[in-house]
Amino acid sequence: MEFICTQQAPQAIGPYSQAVVVNGMVYTSGQIALTPEGVMQEAEITLQTKQVLQNLEAVLKASGSEMGKVIKCTIFLSSMEDFETVNRLYEAAFGTHKPVRSTVAVKTLPKNALVEIDAIALI
Numbered sequence: 775m776e777f778i779c780t781q782q783a784p785q786a787i788g789p790y791s792q793a794v795v796v797n798g799m800v801y802t803s804g805q806i807a808l809t810p811e812g813v814m815q816e817a818e819i820t821l822q823t824k825q826v827l828q829n830l831e832a833v834l835k836a837s838g839s840e841m842g843k844v845i846k847c848t849i850f851l852s853s854m855e856d857f858e859t860v861n862r863l864y865e866a867a868f869g870t871h872k873p874v875r876s877t878v879a880v881k882t883l884p885k886n887a888l889v890e891i892d893a894i895a896l897i
Contacts, residue, residue, distance in 0.1 A: 780836035783829040784808035787884060792833045800837040800895050804850065805829040806887035814885050819856040820863065822888045827867040830891055843896040844873040850890040854879045860889055 778793035778800070779785070786792060786803065793802040807815035807822035808829070815821045834840055849860060857877065873893070883890050 778833065778837045780832055782810055782832035782836065784810055784812050793837045795837050795897060798897050799845075800834065800839045800893075800897060802830060802833050802837075802893045802895075804848075804890040804892040805833065806884055806890050808885070814887070817886070817888060819859050819888050823860050823863045826887075826889055826891050827863065830893055831867070834893065834895055837895075838897045839895040841868055842871045844868070844871070844893045845896065846894045847873055847875045848892050849875065849877040850880050850883060851877065852880060852883055852886075852888050856888060864891075 776795040777791040778795060780792060783792055783805065790803050793800050805826045807825040809815065809825065810832070815825045831841055834844070849864070851857060851860065
């Protein structure tokens with residue numbers, strides 16, 4: 775088991791790792807819209823989603839993986855009204871690669887984020 779930590783994504787805000795590599799797979803922690811420096815993006819869904827996807831990509835890269843090797847994502851939204859915007863940006867980030875996915879509406883997210891995404895991917 776290898777615990778991943780990269781400066782290209784925000785550091786964990788609790789007692790967890792950015793990702794863990796096990797048996798040729800990487801499991802990422804949920805990424806919110808913190809910059810790598812730890813500053814939260816403003817409360818606007820497009821900016822937050824772009825930052826989340828950049829963070830996810832950075833953690834995957836540090837793990838020896840990439841967006842094209844993602845098997846499953848889970849998206850957490852503070853409002854389902856943002857579903858279409860997040861979906862459009864998610865599609866742009868993944869291109870023709872279409873991992874399986876769940877999208878869940880939640881009451882609140884850490885740091886009052888609007889969106890959080892985690893992933894499971896091959897190395």
